Amino acid sequence: MQPHTVERLDAELRHAYVGATSTSDTGRRLIKLPAVHFPAGCRPDTARALVVIDPASNMPELYLSDVPVLPSGIKPSTGQVVIAGETWNTYSFALRNWEADKNTGEQFVQGKLRRFSLAA
Amino acid sequence: MSEQRIDHEPVVFGLATSAATSTRDLVLIRKLIVAPESSFIKTPSHGAKWTGTFNIELLNRCVEDSTGLVILHRHSGRNVGLSDDDRRSATTLIPYFQSAVPQRFHGSIVLGDDSAAGMVWSPNRRYPTESIEVRLLENQIHTYTQSPVEQDFRQFRQIPLVHGAVAKSLLANTRIGIVGLSGGGSQLATQLAALGFGGIVVVDPQRFDSDNRLSTDAPRAFDLALRAFKTSVVKRQVLTINPKCSFRALRSNIPSEDVLAALRDVDILIGCVNSLCARADMLEIAGRYGIPYVDVGFNVGVDEEIETGPQITSLSGNVFTIVPGDACMWCTGFLTKRKLENEAGGQDRSYIRLKRAKKSSREAAMVVPFNGLLASSAVTEVLQLVVGFSPKRDASLYRKYDGFSGEVHNWELTRNPSCLHCGSVVHAGDPIWS
Numbered sequence: 001m002q003p004h005t006v007e008r009l010d011a012e013l014r015h016a017y018v019g020a021t022s023t024s025d026t027g028r029r030l031i032k033l034p035a036v037h038f039p040a041g042c043r044p045d046t047a048r049a050l051v052v053i054d055p056a057s058n059m060p061e062l063y064l065s066d067v068p069v070l071p072s073g074i075k076p077s078t079g080q081v082v083i084a085g086e087t088w089n090t091y092s093f094a095l096r097n098w099e100a101d102k103n104t105g106e107q108f109v110q111g112k113l114r115r116f117s118l119a120a
Numbered sequence: 121m122s123e124q125r126i127d128h129e130p131v132v133f134g135l136a137t138s139a140a141t142s143t144r145d146l147v148l149i150r151k152l153i154v155a156p157e158s159s160f161i162k163t164p165s166h167g168a169k170w171t172g173t174f175n176i177e178l179l180n181r182c183v184e185d186s187t188g189l190v191i192l193h194r195h196s197g198r199n200v201g202l203s204d205d206d207r208r209s210a211t212t213l214i215p216y217f218q219s220a221v222p223q224r225f226h227g228s229i230v231l232g233d234d235s236a237a238g239m240v241w242s243p244n245r246r247y248p249t250e251s252i253e254v255r256l257l258e259n260q261i262h263t264y265t266q267s268p269v270e271q272d273f274r275q276f277r278q279i280p281l282v283h284g285a286v287a288k289s290l291l292a293n294t295r296i297g298i299v300g301l302s303g304g305g306s307q308l309a310t311q312l313a314a315l316g317f318g319g320i321v322v323v324d325p326q327r328f329d330s331d332n333r334l335s336t337d338a339p340r341a342f343d344l345a346l347r348a349f350k351t352s353v354v355k356r357q358v359l360t361i362n363p364k365c366s367f368r369a370l371r372s373n374i375p376s377e378d379v380l381a382a383l384r385d386v387d388i389l390i391g392c393v394n395s396l397c398a399r400a401d402m403l404e405i406a407g408r409y410g411i412p413y414v415d416v417g418f419n420v421g422v423d424e425e426i427e428t429g430p431q432i433t434s435l436s437g438n439v440f441t442i443v444p445g446d447a448c449m450w451c452t453g454f455l456t457k458r459k460l461e462n463e464a465g466g467q468d469r470s471y472i473r474l475k476r477a478k479k480s481s482r483e484a485a486m487v488v489p490f491n492g493l494l495a496s497s498a499v500t501e502v503l504q505l506v507v508g509f510s511p512k513r514d515a516s517l518y519r520k521y522d523g524f525s526g527e528v529h530n531w532e533l534t535r536n537p538s539c540l541h542c543g544s545v546v547h548a549g550d551p552i553w554s
Contacts, residue, residue: 021553026544032553082375082401084551085139085384085408 041071260508435523
């Protein structure tokens with residue numbers, strides 16, 4: 001991913017999510033979002049999120065402070081990682097039709113959160 | 121080539137990150153800058169003065185790297201203190217650096233033979249604190265306090281293993297974190313307690329039962345019958361040996377939030393886990409917060425495919441001591457991205473759980489003595505880090521054990537200059553968010 005793309009995505013996310021902060025750590029750009037909203041019926045209904053942009057990768061990664069239970073009562077399979085000294089949760093959902101050069105940071109986040117619209 | 125004579129006090133400049141723990145603030149020196157002689161101004165006194173141009177260079181570096189500035193110099197002797205000149209210089213200069221990088225710590229420190237004194241400004245604070253302790257990580261953790269232990273100092277210098285006042289003080293003021301209490305972890309906890317370590321934090325969510333009773337000598341029969349938590353059993357043992365030991369137990373997995381918060385506060389971290397991914401997480405924590413890490417591992421290789429029945433093909437163990445700044449697991453290829461991906465089965469490494477594998481001959485193996493040997497070796501590594509009884513060894517060390525032959529070998533390690541962990545994670549501290 002080109003440096004100007006990283007900057008653009010950072011700026012877009014900070015514009016779209018009020019209160020977002022970012023930092024650079026171990027060569028990656030980290031953008032912390034104070035709140036992302038899950039589909040109706042999910043518990044909890046919001047969580048903090050972390051977008052990690054690695055210049056060596058074409059796709060950012062999204063991590064959550066909490067992974068919600070779906071309206072069906074099912075909790076998606078999750079894992080935990082350490083990023084910049086903090087614990088974050090991850091879940092499996094392959095985002096298609098998102099490209100760094102064509103799409104926005106907000107589209108990336110909303111695309112990844114579509115996982116929680118699925119029934120299971 | 122002849123040595124250049126220096127007419128001023130030697131001084132170096134540290135670029136520092138920082139991190140907060142529950143009990144203290146850490147100021148982590150990432151880089152030391154030695155100023156060229158041309159940067160110093162001749163003065164009648166022995167104190168060092170440097171040019172405004174060099175100050176601006178330092179300021180620019182601090183801003184670019186988001187670091188604080190720590191000025192370090194040395195006075196000979198014990199019980200050192202800042203001179204009036206040192207104080208004047210610091211209170212004049214540091215506020216400029218504070219205003220440039222207000223989120224970091226800045227300060228001026230003088231080191232003596234085994235003591236330190238200094239003034240350190242916390243982020244956005246006008247007045248400095250002088251309550252500091254300095255640690256230098258080499259093949260031993262050298263701790264410089266404001267009030268070094270006087271008694272037995274000479275004896276300790278000559279015989280670091282003697283259990284006199286200095287050694288007792290060092291051990292009592294050292295906190296050890298142990299992640300994993302199965303084989304080696306439970307056995308080394310009791311040794312650390314016996315030596316007099318003041319604080320032990322243990323992390324393990326599991327219980328003792330018939331499946332894991334052959335890996336350690338820790339549980340009693342009623343512990344197995346009641347399926348006691350491993351942390352409870354180890355707590356009982358540690359406090360029976362040393363009631364003064366501050367003991368904390370976390371029944372969580374790494375990298376949960378409570379575990380990360382607790383491990384930031386330890387002085388030495390020991391990992392006795394069974395996955396490379398857990399090791400990678402612990403190395404990240406240890407490197408980021410400047411904590412020496414001792415990794416203990418033992419593996420029984422079993423070939424289940426042999427027609428005549430399963431056979432042991434290897435009994436191999438290791439004790440790997442990693443001092444931040446020296447060769448690490450990534451430098452040496454102990455950890456690689458490919459290995460972590462293989463362990464995760466092609467998925468993101470965060471999906472690794474301590475899954476119970478299909479029951480195999482491996483789990484019924486009598487490995488108590490092998491784990492005991494490795495546990496003792498790990499404790500000697502911890503002792504070396506604290507009292508430095510072996511002055512000539514390297515900082516990071518990889519010790520390989522062959523259970524068949526009983527041989528233990530130290531393998532030479534070389535730091536990889538392009539290692540991402542060593543270059544970017546070590547002493548990274550807490551990032552600054554804006």
